[in-house]
Amino acid sequence: EAQVTQNPRYLITVTGKKLTVTCSQNMNHEYMSWYRQDPGLGLRQIYYSMNVEVTDKGDVPEGYKVSRKEKRNFPLILESPSPNQTSLYFCASSLSIQGFYNSPLHFGNGTRLTVT
């Protein structure tokens, strides 16, 4: 089944303890992206990747890191989490975002992170 898989689904951690949220897609998609969703603020893009070894900042990149060593995986790293990073996180992928081949996003089921 074609899907975007995020893990873990729920995560409670303490301030400063490094964590990684994994994201994997099995559709051979070029484009992958991380979003956070907060009440009243909607979906905000953290980082995105156009292809392997190509990543770039979105609208709210501070406090996050990403890597794209393989096409299927796009982990989100919080080196030193803080309470303001408590949020619902979504990974998404798309076959392509190139103009003529623009295709929609497939989202994972989300990771609810709480930082105390």
Place this chain on the structure above:
Amino acid sequence: SQKIEQNSEALNIQEGKTATLTCNYTNYSPAYLQWYRQDPGRGPVFLLLIRENEKEKRKERLKVTFDTTLKQSLFHITASQPADSATYLCALDMILSGGTGGSYIPTFGRGTSLIVHP
């Protein structure tokens, strides 16, 4: 900067009626506009994509219109059902690099909650 507006107030309608949701935008001319459905605690699910040169697109009970002059998209669900209750997000594809075949990054509105009462 470009701005996407969706009604923050929930839309309440009776089963069987047509639901109409609005997406307005300013300071931008998107090449594509997408609509997604999101259920509580779940990831958004793609519904429809419409291009700037298309006026209208349909899929089963769903219809999307795109008016580039008014800078507005309308999303219609006909013969609505309680199972259609969800939050609906519009996303505008913002060009990343110019020229033919440029890359487009979707930017999302905050969504409108639809509640269909039986």
